[in-house]
Amino acid sequence: MLNSRQKRELLRQMYTIRAFEEKAEQLYTLGKIHGTMHLSIGMEASAVGAIAALRPDDLILSTHRGHGHCIAKGADLKLMMAEFMGKETGYCRGRGGSMHIADVEGGNLGANGVVGGGIPIAVGVGLSLKMQKRDQIILCFFGDGAANLGPFHEALNMAAIWKLPVVYVCENNQYAMSFSVKKAFAIERISDRAAAYGMPGVTVDGNDLMAVYQAVSQAVKRARAGEGPTLIENVTYRWRGHSKSDANRYRTREEIEAWKQKCPIKRFRTQLIEEGVLTEEEADQIEQEAYATIDAAVAFAEASPEPTLETIEEGVYV
Amino acid sequence: MRELSYAEAIREALRQEMQRDERVFIIGEDVGVYGGAFGVTLGLVEEFGEERVIDTPISELGIAGAITGAALTGMRPVGEIMFMDFITLASEQLVNQAAKIRFMFGGKAKVPFVLRTPAGSGTGAAAQHSQSLENWFVHIPGLKVVMPSTPYDVKGLLLASIRDDNPIIFIEHKLLYKVKGAVPEEPYTIPLGTAEVKREGRDLTIVATSIMVKRSLEAAEQLAHEDIEVEVVDPRTLKPLDEETIIRSVMKTGRVLIVHEACKTGGYGGELAAIIAGSEAFDYLDAPIVRLAGRDIPIPYNRDLEYHAVPQVENIVEAARQLARGEV
Numbered sequence A: 001m002l003n004s005r006q007k008r009e010l011l012r013q014m015y016t017i018r019a020f021e022e023k024a025e026q027l028y029t030l031g032k033i034h035g036t037m038h039l040s041i042g043m044e045a046s047a048v049g050a051i052a053a054l055r056p057d058d059l060i061l062s063t064h065r066g067h068g069h070c071i072a073k074g075a076d077l078k079l080m081m082a083e084f085m086g087k088e089t090g091y092c093r094g095r096g097g098s099m100h101i102a103d104v105e106g107g108n109l110g111a112n113g114v115v116g117g118g119i120p121i122a123v124g125v126g127l128s129l130k131m132q133k134r135d136q137i138i139l140c141f142f143g144d145g146a147a148n149l150g151p152f153h154e155a156l157n158m159a160a161i162w163k164l165p166v167v168y169v170c171e172n173n174q175y176a177m178s179f180s181v182k183k184a185f186a187i188e189r190i191s192d193r194a195a196a197y198g199m200p201g202v203t204v205d206g207n208d209l210m211a212v213y214q215a216v217s218q219a220v221k222r223a224r225a226g227e228g229p230t231l232i233e234n235v236t237y238r239w240r241g242h243s244k245s246d247a248n249r250y251r252t253r254e255e256i257e258a259w260k261q262k263c264p265i266k267r268f269r270t271q272l273i274e275e276g277v278l279t280e281e282e283a284d285q286i287e288q289e290a291y292a293t294i295d296a297a298v299a300f301a302e303a304s305p306e307p308t309l310e311t312i313e314e315g316v317y318v
Numbered sequence B: 001m002r003e004l005s006y007a008e009a010i011r012e013a014l015r016q017e018m019q020r021d022e023r024v025f026i027i028g029e030d031v032g033v034y035g036g037a038f039g040v041t042l043g044l045v046e047e048f049g050e051e052r053v054i055d056t057p058i059s060e061l062g063i064a065g066a067i068t069g070a071a072l073t074g075m076r077p078v079g080e081i082m083f084m085d086f087i088t089l090a091s092e093q094l095v096n097q098a099a100k101i102r103f104m105f106g107g108k109a110k111v112p113f114v115l116r117t118p119a120g121s122g123t124g125a126a127a128q129h130s131q132s133l134e135n136w137f138v139h140i141p142g143l144k145v146v147m148p149s150t151p152y153d154v155k156g157l158l159l160a161s162i163r164d165d166n167p168i169i170f171i172e173h174k175l176l177y178k179v180k181g182a183v184p185e186e187p188y189t190i191p192l193g194t195a196e197v198k199r200e201g202r203d204l205t206i207v208a209t210s211i212m213v214k215r216s217l218e219a220a221e222q223l224a225h226e227d228i229e230v231e232v233v234d235p236r237t238l239k240p241l242d243e244e245t246i247i248r249s250v251m252k253t254g255r256v257l258i259v260h261e262a263c264k265t266g267g268y269g270g271e272l273a274a275i276i277a278g279s280e281a282f283d284y285l286d287a288p289i290v291r292l293a294g295r296d297i298p299i300p301y302n303r304d305l306e307y308h309a310v311p312q313v314e315n316i317v318e319a320a321r322q323l324a325r326g327e328v
């Protein structure tokens, strides 16, 4: 069970993710960040609740919508923001950007530009952890859309037959770009697929941080005990467009508004206040502090140097 | 003549061919209401319905299989892979199945599909959304590879490709989608395997593909002020290749610079160089054949590094100038 201090910390993480992404969006609009960007605003409980169930030395694999995963795993916001601005001081020396951010030392084995790209890698990581008798586990995030790629099926089967220490977390945010899960699946729950591989499958309210935390904790326990993988489906919703090129033609304003009423941050905050974990004022303070840390990260990133042209061919090989 | 963007020209070709031939349909990720990641198919689902403009799950191998199977049994599908990088996921059905079916079956079947996909860097999307993988497919007997560089060409080549009875990898460029040019309203075809001299010149030949044709033409414009007259040849289809037009141009100028965006090592430029060196143009060469291509690195995210990862106009100017002045 989580104590009060831990719960306050999780609220802080959710606010930090929200603040980071709002700022990143703003900087993108100003042209200070280029390329593309996939925001997870509205999905914070999925990232924070899942990672809260891990030990600090456990590993994660993330997705193109991975800012939340990265922050919840303990990334340094300065190095993250510097990466977004393509600076030499960034996590990937400005080579990766938002969609490829990795914090290998911190146990984040990388976001991924290829949908589902991390799902088979998780098999290899799980296998390696098992072979080396390390008692860490790997938690692999992916979207609803990723569950329809062939590699998903190959990987989950392999993880299951070898009882690998993997937790698969599907962030079902109702859409893969414009394609709704209602059209993309002939089944009700993505977690039903777990049965086909012989592993437990659980669907949870992905906007309920405690529900996510509890489901993932169970799966982590199982994985660490050598009992094999679990497939967890966090049902949630992305508030923003798919990326910066999305005109939202495939969904209604009403639908988006209805989901905004289910804000995972507000929900957890209210819960904590009701439980007496903190007061309104303390919650406000946590929120304000989160926004302030982002400003410091932006200042660091803006003051950082660009990579130099002489280094352009570095780093392809060891 | 009326002007259309490259993207509009593709859309017009798709619309006209779907009106003309009921067997033609579109299939890919987010090709319906979303209109594709670059808006190329916008409006087509409204006109032709969800039965002929089919949104798929994120299943690239499935898309490749669907067009292969449908083509094998009487349809003429036009598939779309959202970014060329993800064609790697589709490659089994393309390389082992679609490309080989006709030959393996002793000529008793055909697989007439087009698989459209955008390649290229310059959008800040980094290493997994920026590749130019054309040569992977040039290497496979049974596939044709088309790489148009202008709105006019893209319409005529797409119509010719849809009417062709072979599986075709049709490679577009993201940075070309908004480029405008004259495009006739009526349907027309450009035969596959016909190169075009995009600009005439006496001093050297540039053979360039896709967006590098545009950059080479800009470079040629600048070099004209230095009294260097560059001839720019666009193969337009990499396979089949119109060797004759290229060889004739090299025999005329005696110098050749090959420019493409894909990484240099293993790129199409090596093939072109070998073809030229092995042809009657060899005796006419006054200088070594020069290749200017993408660096052998994944495309970096940083704006400046990304810019310098592939040939730009100034690099082409520089390379062409050296070659023309006999400094190579």
Ligand SMILES: Cc1ncc(C[n+]2csc(CCOP(=O)(O)OP(=O)(O)O)c2C)c(N)n1
Pocket: A038, A064, A065, A113, A114, A115, A116, A142, A143, A144, A145, A146, A147, A173, A175, A176, A177, A242, B029, B058, B060, B082, B086, B089
């Ligand atoms: C293999 C592959 N196909 C297509 C894409 C283009 N693309 C990027 S994100 C995306 C939708 C992903 O949906 P989902 O897995 O549900 O994640 P979400 O974006 O909803 O978080 C698509 C189609 C890609 N990056 N990789």
Ligand SMILES: [Mg+2]
Pocket: A143, A144, A145, A171, A172, A173, A174, A175, A176, A177
């Ligand atoms: Mg999704």
